[in-house]
Amino acid sequence: MFQRRRVNGVNVRALRTPKVKEFVHASFWTCPDCGTEGTFGVLTVCDRHYVRRCIHCWFDQRLPLPALKKRIIYLDQFVISNMMKELDPASGQLPGFYRSLFERLDRLSKLQLVVCPDSPIQDHESVVDSRYEKIRAVFRQLSHGVSFHRPRTLLHAEIMHAFRCWVGDKPFQSDVDRSFALRPNPDLWYDEIRIDLNFTLPGFPEALKQSCDKITKNLHQTCEEWRTQRDFRFKDAFNNELDGSAKLILKREASLISRMLSELAASFPSSDDWFERVRAFLAQSNFELFLA
Ligand SMILES: [Zn+2]
Secondary structure, eight states, rough: OOOEEEEEEEEEEEEEEOOGGGGGGGEEEOOTOOOOOTEEEEEOOSSSSSEEETTOOOOOOEEOOOOOOOOOOOOHHHHHOOOOOOOOHGGGGOHHHHHHHHHHHHHHTTTEEEEBBBBBHHHHHHTTSSSSSHHHHHHHHHHOOOOEEHHHHHHHHHHHHHHHHHHOOOOOOOOOOOOHHHHHOOSOOOOOOOOOOOOOOOOOOHHHHHHHHHHHHHHHHHHHHHHHHHHHHHOHHHHHHHHHHHHHHHHHHHHHHHHHHHHHHHHOOOOOTTHHHHHHHHHHHHHHHHOO
């Protein structure tokens, strides 16, 4: 991988720049342009086609690939974590079921038969772990960069669809499919080279930990209240939580709209009280519609 270069009259050891023909690999065919045998190899694999190049005359040809419909397999954090432990020599864990599972899924995904999408949930559950990079390497290896949208985006899409069904007096049937839930499209061919970048906002793991601790504390408190409550009935508690959640979502939405309008009003100070009136109307209509 190293070569000698002369810099200011001195020989230095420098990383060798790979030549384009080194990216061309088997299988090698006879070049349809210059006719040389065993020189026409695979240069790149794209979403739905691949490119062959002759390493003798540099002739390129674009060739179609068959359409794909991959199986989607979602891996729980428990599985990812165990795979990482059985793959990591530093963990001291002997290879077993999870190592074998990883090898099978890795092979199936490279054969373009399955994809194991990663998700923001996996990322958030992993980023608070000191072995984050190792866990991430496992789920990114099997996802090939295919990810689920944020859970909130999927939830909102389901709620909006349910609302439209209700307004149209139609029975609810989910319309969130793989083409909406995943990005990019999972049914594409992978190239052999994948460049993966990682960036974690400074302070993000700490903020997640704090939020998780707060939620756990509130859950303990609520459970204790239920435990000591007289005549506790699950149905009542469920309905109370449902009502409370709906009001909380609407309160947050109203607050968000109000903040956006304030920012708009600040951008256009000459628009009199128009933004104020719209904001008041939206806030009022939101609450009146849903809190009634
Ligand atoms: Zn050729």
